[in-house]
Amino acid sequence: MMLKSGNRMIISVILAGMLLLCCGCTDRASDAEVLLPETVSGDLETVQPDREEKPAEKNSETAEEAFCTVYVCGAVMSPGVYSLPQGSRIYEALNAAGGLCAEADQVFLNQAELLTDGQQIYVPTEEEAETLKQAGDTGTKTDAEDGKINLNTASREELMTLPGIGEAKADSILDYRKEHGRFTSIEELMQIPGIKEGIFAKLKDSITAV
Structure with missing residues (x-):
């Protein structure tokens, strides 16, 4: 039985639509396969800089x-x-x-x-140095034998030549000496607020208490 021309046209349109639909599905599947590695790659690139900052x-x-x-x-x-x-x-x-x-x-x-x-x-200036040297000869600055600063006779300026001793700590040493009298040992220096083991370790070889 022969199909009418109108029916043949309808069948042709249906077949063409099915063919286009199949091609579209194939293209989308192909796109998905290509995009997936790019997404994973992008994630890896985001994480990598964090590992490089620590060094x-x-x-x-x-x-x-x-x-x-x-x-x-x-x-x-x-x-x-x-x-x-x-x-x-x-x-x-x-x-x-x-x-x-x-x-x-x-x-x-x-x-x-x-x-x-x-x-x-x-x-010190030359004038200050001369004064300090003269004081050292009488025991004001240093012990004559080893050149160490004497905590019991040193002036404020002389104390400030010690490592870690500024104006405030030098004043504290003088106040302590005025209140408690002579230092009986260099370790007694750590009784003064602000002078603990760290500072004492730096200056212990430069001081004496005679």
């Missing part, structure tokens, strides 16, 4: 530990607080502070001495 933070902490901070004051061009590499010496701290003033005593300090963190470096 940078560790390197930053190591860099901070490689420096010591000191306070340079007295007869220098630019008194202030400076950070220098561990293992630096006093002359390098003086250079960082702009060098010595014209009136500074050039030889009062041992410029080859190693720096310690928190150290105060006081540079």
